[in-house]
Amino acid sequence: MLRTMAAIVAGKTARLAARRRGGGGSAFPGLVAERVDPKILAKTLSRLPDGIVVVSGTNGKTTTTRMLAAIIAAHGKKVFTNPTGSNFTRGVISSMLTEVPLSGRLNADIAVLELDEGHALQFAKVVAPTYALLLNVARDQLDRFAEIDTTAKLLATLASQTTRCIVLNRDDPFVARIALSVETDDVRYFGTDPLAADRVPSLHEADVRFEDDFTPPQPTPRDGLLHPHDSRSFSVRFGEQILGDVTLQQRGLAAMINATAAVTMAKAVLGGDFHKGIAAAALREVTPPFGRGEVIDANGAPLELVLVKNPAGFTVALDTYGDEPVTTMIAINDDYADGQDVSWLYDVSFESLRANGVALTSGVRAYDMALRLDYDDVAVDTIELDLDAALERLLTAYAGRPTRIFCTYTAMMALRRTLAARFDLPDFGEDGA
Amino acid sequence: MTSKGTITLVHLYPREMSIYGDLGNTRCLAARIRRHGYDCVVHDHHPGMPFPETAHLLLGGGGQDSGQSRVEEDLLAIGDRLRGLAADGTPMLMICGMYQMFGHTFLTHEGVEVDGLGILDVTTRGQSTRMIGGVVLDTEFGPVVGFENHSGATVLSPGQRPFGTVRVGHGNDGVSGTEGARTHHVIGSYLHGPLLPANPAVTDALIAPAVELATGRPFEPEDTDDRLADEARTRQIARLLAT
Numbered sequence: 001m002l003r004t005m006a007a008i009v010a011g012k013t014a015r016l017a018a019r020r021r022g023g024g025g026s027a028f029p030g031l032v033a034e035r036v037d038p039k040i041l042a043k044t045l046s047r048l049p050d051g052i053v054v055v056s057g058t059n060g061k062t063t064t065t066r067m068l069a070a071i072i073a074a075h076g077k078k079v080f081t082n083p084t085g086s087n088f089t090r091g092v093i094s095s096m097l098t099e100v101p102l103s104g105r106l107n108a109d110i111a112v113l114e115l116d117e118g119h120a121l122q123f124a125k126v127v128a129p130t131y132a133l134l135l136n137v138a139r140d141q142l143d144r145f146a147e148i149d150t151t152a153k154l155l156a157t158l159a160s161q162t163t164r165c166i167v168l169n170r171d172d173p174f175v176a177r178i179a180l181s182v183e184t185d186d187v188r189y190f191g192t193d194p195l196a197a198d199r200v201p202s203l204h205e206a207d208v209r210f211e212d213d214f215t216p217p218q219p220t221p222r223d224g225l226l227h228p229h230d231s232r233s234f235s236v237r238f239g240e241q242i243l244g245d246v247t248l249q250q251r252g253l254a255a256m257i258n259a260t261a262a263v264t265m266a267k268a269v270l271g272g273d274f275h276k277g278i279a280a281a282a283l284r285e286v287t288p289p290f291g292r293g294e295v296i297d298a299n300g301a302p303l304e305l306v307l308v309k310n311p312a313g314f315t316v317a318l319d320t321y322g323d324e325p326v327t328t329m330i331a332i333n334d335d336y337a338d339g340q341d342v343s344w345l346y347d348v349s350f351e352s353l354r355a356n357g358v359a360l361t362s363g364v365r366a367y368d369m370a371l372r373l374d375y376d377d378v379a380v381d382t383i384e385l386d387l388d389a390a391l392e393r394l395l396t397a398y399a400g401r402p403t404r405i406f407c408t409y410t411a412m413m414a415l416r417r418t419l420a421a422r423f424d425l426p427d428f429g430e431d432g433a
Numbered sequence: 434m435t436s437k438g439t440i441t442l443v444h445l446y447p448r449e450m451s452i453y454g455d456l457g458n459t460r461c462l463a464a465r466i467r468r469h470g471y472d473c474v475v476h477d478h479h480p481g482m483p484f485p486e487t488a489h490l491l492l493g494g495g496g497q498d499s500g501q502s503r504v505e506e507d508l509l510a511i512g513d514r515l516r517g518l519a520a521d522g523t524p525m526l527m528i529c530g531m532y533q534m535f536g537h538t539f540l541t542h543e544g545v546e547v548d549g550l551g552i553l554d555v556t557t558r559g560q561s562t563r564m565i566g567g568v569v570l571d572t573e574f575g576p577v578v579g580f581e582n583h584s585g586a587t588v589l590s591p592g593q594r595p596f597g598t599v600r601v602g603h604g605n606d607g608v609s610g611t612e613g614a615r616t617h618h619v620i621g622s623y624l625h626g627p628l629l630p631a632n633p634a635v636t637d638a639l640i641a642p643a644v645e646l647a648t649g650r651p652f653e654p655e656d657t658d659d660r661l662a663d664e665a666r667t668r669q670i671a672r673l674l675a676t
């Protein structure tokens with residue numbers, strides 16, 4: 001107990017010091033607290049009466065975590081979550097320090113935490129999750145996770161350490177198959193309704209999937225199945241029960257799938273207390289995380305920022321938006337956080353952009369992007385490596401038209417900064433990549 | 434424009450051995466063959482299927498270990514055919530995992546020895562560390578740019594010609610200064626990126642012998658507009674050389 005208190009004091013002090021220096025490094029205070037008491041996370045979180053939910057997978061963690069936390073909170077629970085997206089052990093401790101009194105008791109009923117696949121095991125070693133929501137496995141940040149199989153194994157291990165309930169994506173064979181390797185008998189699935197399959201584009205990279213040795217069981221009333229209605233509204237079916245229509249503030253199929261995952265997990269957590277009306281109302285209020293379909297008012301015309309970071313994500317984004325007649329810009333950087341190898345652009349089909357063309361490509365790899373589009377016979381008007389200059393051109397030459405910018409992580413950060421200054425946007429937290 | 438002939442392109446194991454944009458090489462080759470005024474048929478070869486009668490150009494990519502083990506048996510079954518095609522001058526581009534399988538042996542990090550086809554006079558040994566990053570090569574097709582991501586270290590036998598010499602990056606093994614291997618018209622390389630779109634000189638060097646095999650006449654290229662490829666390549670080379 002004394003040790004925990006010392007750890008919290010040390011962490012809080014480091015946090016204050018970091019603030020005074022103007023540093024934003026959100027993991028640093030957590031590192032300090034962890035040094036003093038490595039079990040601080042376990043001790044504090046294990047006291048939560050309703051347990052710990054972890055959300056992991058390659059795409060959609062931030063959005064899904066935000067939605068799940070909102071639904072559970074709307075049911076009257078006090079939720080602790082890691083909203084800054086610093087999604088690993090130290091980041092979790094860091095956000096905890098802002099809320100933990102010196103007693104070490106967190107004023108919350110339940111924790112809903114976004115966990116990066118790479119840090120999931122490190123986290124589970126310290127504290128066993130009560131619930132795990134596993135979204136998908138896609139190629140991402142190749143430099144870190146060289147093989148997709150490895151990522152799938154990390155998630156399977158996380159699932160095997162989860163004590164109460166696991167929710168899996170039935171449409172992703174790498175994730176659905178995890179059901180075979182877990183102990184708990186409460187395994188649920190979310191996915192797209194087989195009855196609405198024709199409305200849902202293929203979400204996965206067929207080239208790396210093999211013939212399935214596992215087919216998820218027939219859906220039960222505990223499984224949430226997505227029915228998309230149009231690009232914004234959908235319902236979720238649990239057996240005979242229908243939740244919705246729900247219209248999200250964020251557009252697109254990816255967001256609907258995330259919402260389906262979130263309600264399926266919320267139902268598992270809340271049990272008989274789950275109320276579909278409350279859940280639907282909570283989802284309607286969730287604002288898109290930074291860069292996930294955020295719409296900026298650019299002199300009266302909507303400008304949408306869409307973060308793309310891997311083939312699966314880009315493919316889904318294009319399926320959602322591709323053939324709409326808007327002005328399109330694509331900004332590709334190749335820093336560590338973007339993925340240094342631009343090969344992945346060749347695993348995305350850009351044919352849906354052919355009819356309207358692309359106004360601008362930008363970023364360090366603007367020419368590589370234009371070359372990629374050329375192989376799909378998509379015309380590009382302008383190549384402008386400098387992001388600010390490209391944005392300037394987009395806003396002047398195409399003024400008054402709805403525009404959409406697909407961008408990698410660091411390109412998005414830079415563009416968002418410029419847009420914030422230009423249109424006096426509220427400050428934003430740096431959500432996880 | 435009337436077609437100058439039909440080129441059949443065989444992509445080996447597109448499901449198991451195609452990662453990090455390797456599909457881009459196939460897309461690029463097919464598109465460029467058509468832009469040169471020829472027709473192109475792309476044939477996907479999967480494990481267990483009969484190998485096609487006609488094959489003017491072969492492509493293979495990288496994979497995960499699970500993919501590699503899935504194709505081993507099939508590769509043995511069609512090995513004689515592939516060796517024959519290579520000896521007859523059929524152009525082939527084998528990237529990463531398939532480059533390793535085109536050598537004599539691949540010794541995994543766990544100590545398991547896997548037999549390759551022996552078309553390229555190389556052997557590969559798995560290592561615990563990965564060789565990752567941008568690569569610039571000098572080749573007889575001019576400077577070539579790509580991105581490597583491999584843990585196997587490949588050693589060329591004394592008589593084996595490399596694909597290029599390394600100016601930036603690790604190459605075959607991080608020490609020899611060589612990258613890839615070339616025998617007849619077979620190129621093995623670790624370069625993803627993918628290799629062909631930004632390096633059209635290499636693409637045309639593969640297309641030319643394929644055209645001769647398919648039509649019996651020399652390659653008659655059209656004027657292609659390579660400005661985008663040239664910009665992408667030269668800019669990336671300049672960046673990598675500057676670091």
Ligand SMILES: [Zn+2]
Pocket residue numbers: 495529530581582583623625
């Ligand atoms: Zn590779």
